[in-house]
Amino acid sequence: MLFDRLTSDEAEAVLKESPVALIALGAVENHGNHLPLSTDNDLSEAIVQKVAAQLENVIVMPPIYYGQVWSTSHYPGTISVSSETLKGMLVDIGRSLFHQGVKIFAMINAHMGNLDVMKDAARQLHDELGMKVLYLTYPGIGEISAKVLESERVHPTYFHACELETSYMLYLAPEKVDMTKAIRNYPELPLEFDVTPIPWHNVTDSPVLGDATLATREKGEAIIETAVGNMVRVIEQVRKHFYTEG
Template sequence: MQFDRLNSEEARDVLRGQPVALLSLGAVENHGNHLPLGTDNDLSYGVSKLVEERIDNSILLPPIAYGQVWSTSAYAGTINLSLQTFTNLLVEIGESLFKQGVRIFVMINGHMGNLDAMKIASRKLYDELEMKVFCFTYPGIEEISAEVLEAPRVHKSFFHACELETSYMLYLAPHEVRMDKAKPNYPVIPEDFDLTPTPWHMITDTPVLGDPTYATREKGETIIKFAVDNMVRFIESAQNNKV
């Protein structure tokens, strides 16, 4: 159920039932030449819709299309929110939902830069309201990704416009993908990359990390469905426990 499509009377009736609120988080960020700036938005909202279809008594909130994008802020097209601004936005949305009866608030994220804000916001909502908040960024996909993906990875934790993310897009938003412009990129990662702030433009002229030419729709579907299954399992468990 798309929450912003309800009228006043419908919204009141839905909120009385304490629905699960699903909020997709993305970003406007450079993803190379083969993917659009709104890739993270396409993915997070696409995943959110898949989750909403399977969760009884849930509402799909309008997505947040901007995020915290420090690492790639020097590339053309990237728009960055500060950590404080983004955190405050999430907290205030959660507080507003709680006042109207929502007790389970689910953030479905498509951008790694949003993780810090999500953690801070979810802890604040828990401490102040005891609100149940889930922070999902493709949960539990490590093993299935290792089985499905073929190209070497640039970094053990980061993925960006690579085989994985391009496969996601080929599944959820194939009309936005320009595979004719997909090219591999394997920058040399400094030894202290994880130990000190390192803007990506200091090590590579494109934010593509890996080889998107290996991407397929089937890979994206397999991994996304696995992640969605995990999200649904956690949410239904919280519903059954009457949070």
């Protein structure tokens, strides 16, 4: 149910059913030479479609294509918006939806730089309206990732254009991947990397963090389908509890 494709009468009828609203969040960001700038958007949109296909009474909002991309902002092609701008967008969209009958708003994200903003927006919508807001970024994939991935991680938390993310793209948007340009890149991160802001171009010429050459469609499918299943279960459980308690 693509919300912006509805007519006014259709939207009014759909909103009376208090649907769960899904929105894809991504970014326009340099992902090396083997992946496009649209990688995070391609991934989040495809995941939203998969989640929506497994749920009833949902609406899919137009995606937000720009994200907070401070870390890689110096690489060619990256476009960043401020945390304040992104949060304002999410809160305003949430308010508009709430006042038209949507009580559960699920943000499905594929860009790590958006994490803090989503949480802040969710807290504001919760405190202001009592709206139930979910921020979902590949939930519950730790076990399956450890099982199928072969390469070491550059960082225990961060991943970017590596075996993991390239595998996602090979599964969800293979026509946009050029594996002949995939590289292995293991920059030495300074000790203070996690405790002070450090633009990535200060430590590596490429935003690829890890070994993209080991990526496969099969790895991407295993991890993505696990994440999608977890999102569907969370949304269903939240909807059940939210309306039962209400």
